[in-house]
Amino acid sequence: MACENVLLVQAEFDGELDAADALRAAQHRQGCAECRDAYAQLAATHALLRESAPRHQAPESLRRALRSGLNVTQGAKGAATRPGRWLREAASFGLGAALAAAIALVVVNPAQETLLDQVVASHVRALQPGHLEDVVSTDQHTVKPWFDGRIDFAPPVKDLAAKQFPLLGGRLDYLDNRPVAALVYGSDKHLIDLYVWPGADKPMPQTAARNGYNAVHWSENGMDFWAVSDLEPGKLNDFVRDWRAAG
Amino acid sequence: MSAEFEAVVLPHLDAAYSLARYLTRNPADAEDVVQEAVLRAATYFGGFRGANPRAWLLQIVRNTAYASRALVRGAVTVALPGDETGAPTAPELIDRGDDPETALRKREDHARLARLLAALPVELRETLVLREIEELSYKEIAEITQAPIGTVMSRLWRARHMLAAAVQAEEGR
Numbered sequence: 307m308a309c310e311n312v313l314l315v316q317a318e319f320d321g322e323l324d325a326a327d328a329l330r331a332a333q334h335r336q337g338c339a340e341c342r343d344a345y346a347q348l349a350a351t352h353a354l355l356r357e358s359a360p361r362h363q364a365p366e367s368l369r370r371a372l373r374s375g376l377n378v379t380q381g382a383k384g385a386a387t388r389p390g391r392w393l394r395e396a397a398s399f400g401l402g403a404a405l406a407a408a409i410a411l412v413v414v415n416p417a418q419e420t421l422l423d424q425v426v427a428s429h430v431r432a433l434q435p436g437h438l439e440d441v442v443s444t445d446q447h448t449v450k451p452w453f454d455g456r457i458d459f460a461p462p463v464k465d466l467a468a469k470q471f472p473l474l475g476g477r478l479d480y481l482d483n484r485p486v487a488a489l490v491y492g493s494d495k496h497l498i499d500l501y502v503w504p505g506a507d508k509p510m511p512q513t514a515a516r517n518g519y520n521a522v523h524w525s526e527n528g529m530d531f532w533a534v535s536d537l538e539p540g541k542l543n544d545f546v547r548d549w550r551a552a553g
Numbered sequence: 554m555s556a557e558f559e560a561v562v563l564p565h566l567d568a569a570y571s572l573a574r575y576l577t578r579n580p581a582d583a584e585d586v587v588q589e590a591v592l593r594a595a596t597y598f599g600g601f602r603g604a605n606p607r608a609w610l611l612q613i614v615r616n617t618a619y620a621s622r623a624l625v626r627g628a629v630t631v632a633l634p635g636d637e638t639g640a641p642t643a644p645e646l647i648d649r650g651d652d653p654e655t656a657l658r659k660r661e662d663h664a665r666l667a668r669l670l671a672a673l674p675v676e677l678r679e680t681l682v683l684r685e686i687e688e689l690s691y692k693e694i695a696e697i698t699q700a701p702i703g704t705v706m707s708r709l710w711r712a713r714h715m716l717a718a719a720v721q722a723e724e725g726r
Contacts, residue, residue: 313706320684320709322691351713354720355685358662359670364570368584372566372591423556430559434566517556 309340319348373431421532422523424481426516429499429534432477432488438497439475439490449476453487461487461502462529469548471498481532491545498535498545505530511546513539522546558598562591565607568687569614575682576618578671590617608689612697615679669719676700677712684709 311334317323318331335341432438441452450463456478465473474490479501486503511524520542522533533549535542569590573583590613594601603609670678676698683694694709695702 308710313710316706316710316713317691320691347717348713351717352685354666355681358659358666359686360574360663360667361686362567362571362574362583364566364587365580365584368570368587369566371584371588426556427559430556431563434563517560519556 308344309338311338311341312344315341315345316348319345319352369431421482422514422516422521425501425521425532425534426519428479428481428488428501429519432479432490432499433497438477440477442475444473444475446473449473449489452476453478457485457487459487459504459529461489462527463489464549464552466491466545466548466552469545469552470494471545471548493535493537493541493545496535496537498533498537498542500549501532501534502529504528511543513543515539524550526550558595561598561601561606562594562610565610566591568607569610571686572611572614572679572682573618575670575678575686576615576675577621582621586618586621587614589621590614593617605693607687608693608697611683611687612699615697665723669716669723672719673712673715677708677715680705680708681712681716 311331314323314327314331315335318328323331335345441449443449443452444465444467446463446465450460453461453463453476461476463473463476467473471491471493474492474497476490477488479486479488481501481503484503486501489500489502491498491500506525506528507530508523508525511522514521514523519534519536520539522531522542524531524546533542533546535545537545566587569587570583573586573590574580577583577586590610594610594613597613601609670681673681679698680694683689683697684691689697691702691705691709694700694705698705700708
């Protein structure tokens with residue numbers, strides 16, 4: 307049915323032609339009714355897909371499975387490469403719950419990964435769209451109560467907007483085998499995650515770096531703190547100093 | 554390696570899952586395919602020097618999907634009328650301000666288009682999805698689907714033509 311130039315017209319529609327060829331295609335359309343119709347059809351289909359084609363987002367279960375899968379693969383090379391599928395197949399073959407539990411233990415057992423690795427990986431994951439904050443607020447009196455009932459401790463929440471480190475929000479995270487509070491601060495275009503949970507691991511601040519991210523770890527008032535960011539170390543230390551000094 | 558790998562690959566996880574969904578036409582298979590593809594990608598990651606991690610990951614997803622039984626299984630799964638293939642992902646596209654009738658109509662549009670897309674032959678469907686939904690260039694699509702650019706162009710044309718014809722046939726009845 308189609309004119310032999312229809313693929314050229316399609317390439318024009320898709321923005322795949324240079325200026326000279328695009329002009330040639332447009333001129334051809336003026337004299338060719340078939341290609342004019344084809345172009346209109348392309349536009350209609352494009353609009354329909356834009357309006358109504360389902361956009362699929364990776365489900366949270368997949369992100370979780372990948373997280374444990376990657377850790378396990380790293381820790382024990384190939385010992386359990388596909389936890390999700392393993393569990394499903396174990397279930398479908400009717401294996402006993404005891405076996406399933408044993409597999410789950412292997413899967414959940416954290417690989418030899420330091421807390422620093424965990425904190426940095428958690429920060430990187432949090433930078434994915436939609437994962438940064440569960441409660442979005444620059445008001446410490448909104449963020450602090452949000453944690454009530456979600457975790458078994460009350461993290462100290464401070465706003466450092468006056469020091470150029472505005473509070474952006476908070477979320478729950480999971481580190482060191484326990485739920486922790488994560489406070490999100492901004493610094494120009496950079497983000498700082500401040501993880502808080504009960505403990506008294508390191509009274510004096512210690513700095514560390516991993517994969518281009520910097521971290522500062524300290525303890526005070528019965529809480530452990532980890533600040534993580536791609537900020538340069540000096541600036542991150544300023545943040546920690548200002549945070550500890552703030553009332 | 555893990556953090557660097559996550560930083561390069563995880564931003565494209567939605568695209569990877571979306572392609573897997575369109576290829577396998579089924580959420581559980583899509584999850585399996587992406588999970589396996591990401592683990593494969595982690596294995597190859599040491600050798601990855603490319604400037605286009607999204608195309609790289611999508612190619613692995615596509616190869617993994619073709620290697621799995623999911624495409625064959627999907628082929629015998631017939632979507633029933635009213636099957637809400639597209640429904641779980643539809644809500645984020647629906648404006649919260651929509652009244653119930655508009656929201657319902659949008660859901661039906663999503664489900665209908667999901668069904669018509671699912672009915673396209675897989676090599677046409679993947680080409681169309683990569684162009685119209687992932688907005689990739691002919692060259693990237695040619696790399697991912699391991700086909701010459703001329704083949705990409707003719708598949709794209711046939712896919713659009715078949716979809717438009719199917720929509721017209723539904724609306725005309």
